[in-house]
Amino acid sequence: MNHIDPSDAERNLKEVDEAKREASAALVHKRGPWAVAGIAVFAASVLFWLMSPEMGTYLSWGLVVVGLLAAVLNRSARWGWLTGNRARLTGIAGRRRRTLSLVLILVVLALFISINTAVSSLLGQTYPISGAVVGLLLALAGPPFAKWWMTRPEKRG
């Protein structure tokens, strides 16, 4: 067996733990992808509104299809990059990450539909208001929410 000093062994173990933690953090906390997602939701809602005010429903279903497609592609080392992800986490961090995606899709859908309905009943038309609200929420609240979500429950503040 190769000799290794106990202090070196301890340092190596710490570095491995740190590398794993940083890897999962780097995947979800960066503001860039959240901002892109927020702008994309807003842009899509404007586009659909220009085409037809009722298209908000199609956008909602479109989000579900995109989410499902991304989940399938994300499993592939060859095609995973198409989802915008730079890695597919495994273990506890991976499960937490995938639950986060599912929760986000559901929250975005619920918000989108409820705001659309409220705006429609108040103003008579939907306008791209729901897209703007949901997009802004994603861009601003996404990274801190993801950071909180990925933290182990016992360490949450």
Add this chain to the structure above:
Amino acid sequence: MEIDPLLADATRLKILALLASSDWADFSFVREGAGLSKSALSKQIGKLETHEYVEVHKGYVGKYPRTSLRLTDTGRAAIENHLAALRRIVDQSHRDRPAR
């Protein structure tokens, strides 16, 4: 469970640790995580690939190369054994330490 000579190098251990926490990972993601230059990571990946610890998928998006990395079963077993050996060394040293 023995110390793996290939993983006695801290850089290679870090690369494998990053890959062990993922099913697959982009070359750039591992490069940033390990804090290495492109050429330094390529060199280390080459060594790990020779020992069949890492699988490399190379492709192109337009003109740009896109490389993804995946830990093989051999690589996963190697890092698990190596980490277990490290833990044993640390535990042993704690046991051998005289009580104050």
